[in-house]
Amino acid sequence: MNILLVEDDIRTAQFITKGLAQAGFAVRHAADGEEGLQRALMESYDAAVIDIMLPGLDGLELVHRLRRKKSLTPVIVPSAKGSVDDRIKGLQAGGDDYLVKPFAFSELLTRIQALIRRANRSPEPTAISVGHLSIDLVKRKVFREEREIELQPREFSLLEYLMRNAGRVVSKTMIIEHVWDYQFDPHTNIVEARMCRLRDKVDRPFDRKLIHTVRGVGYLLEEKT
Amino acid sequence: MLRTLTARLTLWHTAIFAALSVLLFGLVCLALKTNLRARTDEELRNESGEFEKLYHRDGIEALRSEFRTEAESEGFKRVFFRFFSAGGEQLLASDMSAWGGLDAPPPAAASLPPGESLLATATLPGRSHGARVIYRKSGGGGLIQIGVTTEDDDHLLAHIHKVFGATIAVMLFFGGAAGYFIARKAMRGVEGVTETAVRIGRGDFTHRVPLAGKGLEIDNLSRAFNDMLERIQALVEEIKGVTDTIAHDLRSPITRIRGIAETTLTGAQRMDDYRQMAGIVIEECDQMVHMINTMLEIAQADSGVAVFARAPVDLARLAADACDLFHPAAEDRKIRLEIDGTGAPVFALGDSTRLQRVIANLLDNAVKFTAPGGEVVLSIRATSTDALLSLRDSGAGIDGGDISRIFDRFYRGDRSRSTPGNGLGLSFALAIVRAHGGDIAVESSPGKGSTFTVRLPRIPTPPDYQKVISR
Numbered sequence: 001m002n003i004l005l006v007e008d009d010i011r012t013a014q015f016i017t018k019g020l021a022q023a024g025f026a027v028r029h030a031a032d033g034e035e036g037l038q039r040a041l042m043e044s045y046d047a048a049v050i051d052i053m054l055p056g057l058d059g060l061e062l063v064h065r066l067r068r069k070k071s072l073t074p075v076i077v078p079s080a081k082g083s084v085d086d087r088i089k090g091l092q093a094g095g096d097d098y099l100v101k102p103f104a105f106s107e108l109l110t111r112i113q114a115l116i117r118r119a120n121r122s123p124e125p126t127a128i129s130v131g132h133l134s135i136d137l138v139k140r141k142v143f144r145e146e147r148e149i150e151l152q153p154r155e156f157s158l159l160e161y162l163m164r165n166a167g168r169v170v171s172k173t174m175i176i177e178h179v180w181d182y183q184f185d186p187h188t189n190i191v192e193a194r195m196c197r198l199r200d201k202v203d204r205p206f207d208r209k210l211i212h213t214v215r216g217v218g219y220l221l222e223e224k225t
Numbered sequence: 226m227l228r229t230l231t232a233r234l235t236l237w238h239t240a241i242f243a244a245l246s247v248l249l250f251g252l253v254c255l256a257l258k259t260n261l262r263a264r265t266d267e268e269l270r271n272e273s274g275e276f277e278k279l280y281h282r283d284g285i286e287a288l289r290s291e292f293r294t295e296a297e298s299e300g301f302k303r304v305f306f307r308f309f310s311a312g313g314e315q316l317l318a319s320d321m322s323a324w325g326g327l328d329a330p331p332p333a334a335a336s337l338p339p340g341e342s343l344l345a346t347a348t349l350p351g352r353s354h355g356a357r358v359i360y361r362k363s364g365g366g367g368l369i370q371i372g373v374t375t376e377d378d379d380h381l382l383a384h385i386h387k388v389f390g391a392t393i394a395v396m397l398f399f400g401g402a403a404g405y406f407i408a409r410k411a412m413r414g415v416e417g418v419t420e421t422a423v424r425i426g427r428g429d430f431t432h433r434v435p436l437a438g439k440g441l442e443i444d445n446l447s448r449a450f451n452d453m454l455e456r457i458q459a460l461v462e463e464i465k466g467v468t469d470t471i472a473h474d475l476r477s478p479i480t481r482i483r484g485i486a487e488t489t490l491t492g493a494q495r496m497d498d499y500r501q502m503a504g505i506v507i508e509e510c511d512q513m514v515h516m517i518n519t520m521l522e523i524a525q526a527d528s529g530v531a532v533f534a535r536a537p538v539d540l541a542r543l544a545a546d547a548c549d550l551f552h553p554a555a556e557d558r559k560i561r562l563e564i565d566g567t568g569a570p571v572f573a574l575g576d577s578t579r580l581q582r583v584i585a586n587l588l589d590n591a592v593k594f595t596a597p598g599g600e601v602v603l604s605i606r607a608t609s610t611d612a613l614l615s616l617r618d619s620g621a622g623i624d625g626g627d628i629s630r631i632f633d634r635f636y637r638g639d640r641s642r643s644t645p646g647n648g649l650g651l652s653f654a655l656a657i658v659r660a661h662g663g664d665i666a667v668e669s670s671p672g673k674g675s676t677f678t679v680r681l682p683r684i685p686t687p688p689d690y691q692k693v694i695s696r
Contacts, residue, residue: 104507183581183582185519196553217507
């Protein structure tokens with residue numbers, strides 16, 4: 001999988017490149033809009049991350065021209081502006097997704113992977129498994145080591161979100177946003193409390209723990225060796 | 226000088242006053258002049274009538290002696306009498322020494338029918354006053370002429386002109402002065418506003434225009450001005466306050482971030498310490514970003530530039546969702562969290578994501594400040610016009626002094642300083658609810674708990690409400 005990154009801020013470009021490389025992507029960086037457009041048209045990418053504020057050709061115009069040339073590369077637009085208007089402009093220009101700066105890197109990664117999956121028309125999985133833990137997304141059942149685990153609907157949604165992002169850190173904000181569809185920053189331990197109940201059912205009876213806390217960042221579901 | 230409104234008003238006042246006075250006096254003089262002439266004419270007509278009768282009855286000699294008598298009694302400089310034959314030849318005349326240069330009777334007078342008379346005004350080359358003259362045709366074809374000087378009338382009119390002129394001058398002076406004082410008095414109120422504005426321009430926001438009963442218009446202006454000042458002062462103070470707090474509230478996390486990075490770099494050797502540092506840095510950054518975003522959202526909602534969705538939102542459903550979100554956290558703290566009510570939908574028009582956050586912020590506070598063993602009860606009610614969402618907790622309550630300030634940005638009561646939070650939750654809730662046309666009320670008794678009541682304008686349950694529920 002290779003990604004085109006068009007970003008004029010070198011430090012931002014460095015951390016995105018580093019993060020994406022860690023996640024197994026090959027990243028090509030273009031520092032301005034013109035170069036970005038040339039590369040996007042000449043070379044083939046699985047997805048592109050295009051910043052809006054660019055010297056010369058700006059990000060929206062770049063995406064617009066890309067779409068006029070019939071390029072179908074999925075594009076995600078990170079921008080410092082967060083108003084609804086700007087999102088709409090970004091999407092109207094032909095962007096596939098929009099991300100407000102500053103963003104959590106894990107969020108960017110999740111969205112890039114989702115875009116690529118959508119672009120490749122990967123069928124929605126009906127079941128996901130990590131190690132001996134598997135969930136049936138159709139029947140909404142959870143099994144670990146052949147034993148069925150009873151979960152409340154919210155706990156199931158939470159586990160499903162962790163499983164879909166297995167191997168990646170998801171932040172508390174992302175969890176609240178995706179599992180509860182809320183956008184706010186709690187000062188009580190609402191996510192921790194829910195996670196604790198989920199762990200009691202999914203992890204506690206077993207030797208190998210799958211759900212890990214990453215201090216300050218969020219949670220991670222993976223089978224650590 | 227003429228650029229001041231007072232001067233202009235005075236000038237206008239005086240000009241109009243002068244024009245009206247001159248017009249009035251002009252009319253009076255004209256009326257007087259006409260009246261005087263009419264009287265003279267009437268006398269001339271009567272007298273010429275007498276003469277004609279005398280001539281008719283007693284002949285020309287009687288007329289001659291009558292002419293002399295009359296001229297002597299009236300004064301030969303003041304009147305004259307003449308009698309002409311039908312052919313135009315002067316037959317009789319009083320002493321004409323003062324009347325040199327008098328014209329001969331005009332043809333119109335010569336051709337008058339018998340018994341008729343003609344009035345005319347004559348000017349005399351050597352004299353400063355003119356004369357009023359009558360011609361009367363006698364039955365025998367002779368023409369009687371009487372002339373009388375207009376000197377007395379002219380004197381009277383001149384005198385009246387003089388008196389009027391002086392009166393007008395005096396009236397204009399006092400009228401102008403009065404106009405000036407009235408204008409000045411009216412403008413003094415405006416000057417009061419100006420003085421206050423100038424002071425404020427120098428940065429002193431504490432001044433107000435005194436409401437001294439200078440007339441309703443000026444008082445209204447002063448009041449509007451004072452109201453505006455009140456608002457500006459509040460805003461300026463708020464900006465000052467927010468700037469201070471931003472400086473403080475952003476400095477603190479930056480200090481922490483810098484500190485942890487620095488001490489880790491100089492001290493720690495283990496990978497775990499670095500991991501922990503990275504985690505803390507991320508956490509702090511997320512909180513800062515969240516704080517900045519919330520501040521922006523509050524400012525946008527307050528100033529009215531925020532764009533809100535306006536869709537029917539079921540508050541009962543929002544409350545149920547919020548309870549679901551907070552349930553485990555409340556349970557861990559041994560707090561009973563429940564919804565009081567039937568769960569029947571109560572709709573308001575608004576932005577569900579933002580209203581969700583309002584409820585979540587309130588619930589977050591309630592759970593945070595309620596001691597283990599306490600309870601938090603959400604209830605939804607509807608009146609004919611309002612949708613009401615109340616949140617009652619058995620927490621520590623809010624001190625009387627704090628209650629008016631809990632909605633202020635960044636305000637944190639003594640009790641809340643030690644708990645996590647940024648002091649923006651309630652400000653955000655209030656700003657959003659107000660932007661929706663509602664309000665938040667608080668009742669609290671320290672030690673017993675608090676009740677927050679969110680009031681939003683209620684709308685009837687939409688017809689597609691089943692869909693909303695099943696979604």
